[in-house]
Amino acid sequence: MEPKQLETLFNKPVVFQGNYALVNDSSLFENQKQTNDSFSEKWVKLDAESSTSSFEKFQKEWVLQLYGFKSEDGFREYLKDKNIIIDAGCGLGYKAAWMAELAPHAVVFGADFSEAAQVAARRYSHINNLYFVRADIADLPFTSGSFDFILCDQVIHHTEVPKKTYFHLAHLLTGKGELACYVYAKKALPRELVDDYFRKATHNFSHQEMWAFSDQLTELGKRLTELNVSFDCPDIPALGIKGGTYDIQRFIYWNFLKCFYHPEWTKGENDSCNFDWYSPSNAERYSPQEFKEWSSEAGLKINFFRSEEAAHTSIACK
Numbered sequence: 655m656e657p658k659q660l661e662t663l664f665n666k667p668v669v670f671q672g673n674y675a676l677v678n679d680s681s682l683f684e685n686q687k688q689t690n691d692s693f694s695e696k697w698v699k700l701d702a703e704s705s706t707s708s709f710e711k712f713q714k715e716w717v718l719q720l721y722g723f724k725s726e727d728g729f730r731e732y733l734k735d736k737n738i739i740i741d742a743g744c745g746l747g748y749k750a751a752w753m754a755e756l757a758p759h760a761v762v763f764g765a766d767f768s769e770a771a772q773v774a775a776r777r778y779s780h781i782n783n784l785y786f787v788r789a790d791i792a793d794l795p796f797t798s799g800s801f802d803f804i805l806c807d808q809v810i811h812h813t814e815v816p817k818k819t820y821f822h823l824a825h826l827l828t829g830k831g832e833l834a835c836y837v838y839a840k841k842a843l844p845r846e847l848v849d850d851y852f853r854k855a856t857h858n859f860s861h862q863e864m865w866a867f868s869d870q871l872t873e874l875g876k877r878l879t880e881l882n883v884s885f886d887c888p889d890i891p892a893l894g895i896k897g898g899t900y901d902i903q904r905f906i907y908w909n910f911l912k913c914f915y916h917p918e919w920t921k922g923e924n925d926s927c928n929f930d931w932y933s934p935s936n937a938e939r940y941s942p943q944e945f946k947e948w949s950s951e952a953g954l955k956i957n958f959f960r961s962e963e964a965a966h967t968s969i970a971c972k
């Protein structure tokens with residue numbers, strides 16, 4: 655897109671240097687500031703380490719599943735009539751880059767409030783229909799009605815007031831635009847209590863202490879996975895624990911403590927997944943009903959809805 659055309663999408667002057675523009679890198683809110691700082695730490699460290707193709711492959715396949723696309727070709731087909739796209743809260747930008755490749759006719763933006771926006775711009779400077787902005791996705795500098803597709807994947811619960819962010823994103827949609835969004839699901843009671851405890855406690859952890867804690871969680875996840883033991887658990891409604899056959903690592907993971915481990919990921923990728931969970935202060939969780947209400951309050955119609963243990967996802971339109 656020509657610079658002049660690009661400017662028409664913004665509601666205030668935004669200066670690009672190549673494929674990157676700095677709009678805002680500081681929040682007024684303590685928790686959002688801490689959240690940005692912890693994601694800057696995570697992404698800069700992960701970018702410096704070599705990543706496995708298995709990590710990105712897993713994430714992309716998960717996106718297809720979460721939003722009901724049967725295959726990558728199905729997603730490509732869906733993007734065919736989407737001309738202006740944004741990955742709101744893009745992290746290192748691999749999903750924005752993926753969409754730019756699947757939809758070469760489109761202009762794709764990635765926005766992130768952490769240093770990741772600049773890192774992503776550097777990583778993907780070779781893709782010429784892709785731009786990155788460092789900005790708060792609750793206050794993006796775009797003209798209302800700009801986007802045909804907004805992907806806000808694994809992000810909105812990290813923003814200061816998630817429901818307000820959702821309304822802001824809804825107002826950036828074109829008449830036929832669609833908003834695909836993911837929120838963390840509420841989990842079993844013991845897991846929620848431990849999560850709440852650590853979200854506050856980790857405020858006082860240095861980055862170094864937080865990485866050490868994440869490493870211990872990875873190691874626990876690894877040892878439990880390697881046990882390769884399953885058992886039948888009864889329903890325990892008072893704790894919100896659903897009965898069924900569980901692998902022991904999954905049982906502890908879903909009901910007591912996030913101790914993520916994926917055998918094909920590097921130690922850095924596994925640690926960063928655990929870091930990502932307990933480090934940011936902003937990390938709300940929701941029931942399906944609570945999430946659905948955002949769309950009705952924003953005047954959006956839900957075309958697709960899915961709930962799984964980790965999250966609820968929906969695609970909604972005006």
Ligand SMILES: C[S@@+](CC[C@H](N)C(=O)[O-])C[C@H]1O[C@@H](n2cnc3c(N)ncnc32)[C@H](O)[C@@H]1O
Nearest residue numbers: 693743744745766767768790791807809812813
């Ligand atoms: C768990 S990561 C997900 C990144 C990416 N969507 C992905 O799926 O790989 C959450 C991202 O949201 C970003 N984020 C949190 N609050 C934000 C805000 N208010 N505005 C923009 N980005 C935000 C963080 O910096 C982080 O990169």
